[in-house]
Amino acid sequence: MAQLWGGRFTKETDKLVYQFNASISFDKKMYRQDIKGSKAHVAMLGKQGILTKEEMEQITKELDAILADVESGKLSITDEYEDIHSFVEANLIDRLGAVGKKLHTGRSRNDQVALDMRLYTREEVKETDELLKKLLETILRLMKENTETIMPGFTHLQKAQPITLAHHMGAYFEMFKRDRQRLFDIYERMNYCPLGSGALAGTTYPLDREYTAELLEFYGPTLNSMDGVSDRDYLIEFLSASATIMMHLSRFCEEVILWNSNEYQFVEIDDAYSTGSSIMPQKKNPDIAELVRGKTGRVYGALLSLFTTMKGIPLAYNKDMQEDKELTFDAMDTVKGCLALFEGMLATMKFNEDVMRKSANHGFTNATDAADYLVNHGMPFRDAHGVIGQVVLFCIDKGIAIDDMKLEELKQFSDVFEEDIYEAISMETCVNKRLTIGAPGKAAMELVIQKEEAYLKANPGIGTNA
Numbered sequence: 404m405a406q407l408w409g410g411r412f413t414k415e416t417d418k419l420v421y422q423f424n425a426s427i428s429f430d431k432k433m434y435r436q437d438i439k440g441s442k443a444h445v446a447m448l449g450k451q452g453i454l455t456k457e458e459m460e461q462i463t464k465e466l467d468a469i470l471a472d473v474e475s476g477k478l479s480i481t482d483e484y485e486d487i488h489s490f491v492e493a494n495l496i497d498r499l500g501a502v503g504k505k506l507h508t509g510r511s512r513n514d515q516v517a518l519d520m521r522l523y524t525r526e527e528v529k530e531t532d533e534l535l536k537k538l539l540e541t542i543l544r545l546m547k548e549n550t551e552t553i554m555p556g557f558t559h560l561q562k563a564q565p566i567t568l569a570h571h572m573g574a575y576f577e578m579f580k581r582d583r584q585r586l587f588d589i590y591e592r593m594n595y596c597p598l599g600s601g602a603l604a605g606t607t608y609p610l611d612r613e614y615t616a617e618l619l620e621f622y623g624p625t626l627n628s629m630d631g632v633s634d635r636d637y638l639i640e641f642l643s644a645s646a647t648i649m650m651h652l653s654r655f656c657e658e659v660i661l662w663n664s665n666e667y668q669f670v671e672i673d674d675a676y677s678t679g680s681s682i683m684p685q686k687k688n689p690d691i692a693e694l695v696r697g698k699t700g701r702v703y704g705a706l707l708s709l710f711t712t713m714k715g716i717p718l719a720y721n722k723d724m725q726e727d728k729e730l731t732f733d734a735m736d737t738v739k740g741c742l743a744l745f746e747g748m749l750a751t752m753k754f755n756e757d758v759m760r761k762s763a764n765h766g767f768t769n770a771t772d773a774a775d776y777l778v779n780h781g782m783p784f785r786d787a788h789g790v791i792g793q794v795v796l797f798c799i800d801k802g803i804a805i806d807d808m809k810l811e812e813l814k815q816f817s818d819v820f821e822e823d824i825y826e827a828i829s830m831e832t833c834v835n836k837r838l839t840i841g842a843p844g845k846a847a848m849e850l851v852i853q854k855e856e857a858y859l860k861a862n863p864g865i866g867t868n869a
């Protein structure tokens with residue numbers, strides 16, 4: 404047990420207490436951030452004359468060596484240390500002796516861990532954004548390819564009106580676009596540096612917090628040292644944005660599962676993204692989509708967990724906050740994994756255009772347009788709704804679509820019907836007459852596609868946005 408404290412103690416820590424208290428098994432993930440933060444801290448101590456130039460250089464060089472040794476596997480992060488901060492400092496002291504002991508001058512593990520977690524999360528925000536962008540590119544490709552691919556649109560999971568696959572995909576484009584915007588907002592708010600907050604009340608050393616903030620590419624230092632060490636809002640915001648991403652992925656997965664079912668057959672998931680059954684030879688299951696849908700729960704859980712952890716903590720740092728890591732790391736990995744796998748599944752999925760079109764044809768998805776036809780010929784809408792309702796009943800009885808009825812049959816319900824009814828209720832007409840912005844009509848869709856394309860160009864990634 405290598406501990407950073409001991410002077411005040413006359414007894415060894417109980418072994419179980421030590422294990423219960425330790426965080427190395429999970430915070431070792433932050434070794435890069437911890438070393439990066441220490442290097443910035445030391446550079447600042449040197450600039451301020453708190454360390455000599457020589458001490459600064461020695462420590463910096465050794466921190467780089469520790470990093471290199473960890474990365475090459477020469478030095479492994481073992482649980483004889485309490486946390487990643489102790490690990491780095493103890494190794495530095497082993498290598499440098501007295502000079503190594505100066506690293507922690509003017510710093511507390513409280514501002515250190517606050518910094519490490521922020522640096523770690525900032526990277527995660529960027530990586531998640533990149534994966535979202537990749538997914539948006541695939542969705543946009545499908546939109547471009549399918550402005551004429553007719554399918555039924557649903558409400559209550561009942562066929563409602565015809566739309567196109569481009570339109571359906573476009574709905575998800577909007578959702579994931581908002582998810583990116585949320586990440587961008589979070590980044591803007593969180594990108595301030597807590598280093599220099601000390602344990603809670605800053606320090607008496609003349610630290611230059613602006614300088615460390617700049618070295619670590621933050622917009623500036625945080626403005627209250629108590630908040631600096633105890634703010635975890637950015638994690639809650641990131642988990643909330645992550646939960647929303649998962650909710651969107653889960654809805655999409657639910658549709659893919661339905662569409663891939665024997666009953667729908669709208670799509671076929673690629674073999675590479677499907678699984679078989681150990682007993683039923685005929686099976687090809689959508690396990691990946693189901694897993695993404697299922698994993699949504701873990702991410703929601705992480706959000707609720709941290710909300711609950713934070714709600715009763717008096718200022719400033721309390722050990723409860725160590726609980727901000729395990730579930731958050733799990734959520735971060737889960738979201739990234741799900742985004743990558745979902746994108747791959749979507750990009751390779753086969754759409755059965757004929758089946759989708761037939762389904763639209765045979766679900767009275769043009770009933771609204773048939774009623775509109777009557778309205779356009781002078782009938783009040785409520786009456787038209789009634790007439791078409793009767794027409795639909797007639798068709799259900801015969802097992803046919805409205806389009807299959809002869810003109811004489813239609814005329815029995817209303818003499819307003821003429822030969823042009825067939826054109827008016829064709830799937831193409833139903834879709835392409837819907838031309839308000841946001842509607843599925845081809846011309847409207849093409850305009851939206853242009854806008855989405857421009858959005859992607861203007862937003863290549865967090866930190867690089869035009």
Ligand code: ARG
Pocket residue numbers: 426430486512513516720722724725726
């Ligand atoms: N492992 C701790 C955490 O994750 C580091 C900070 C410890 N600070 C302290 N005063 N005990 O929160």
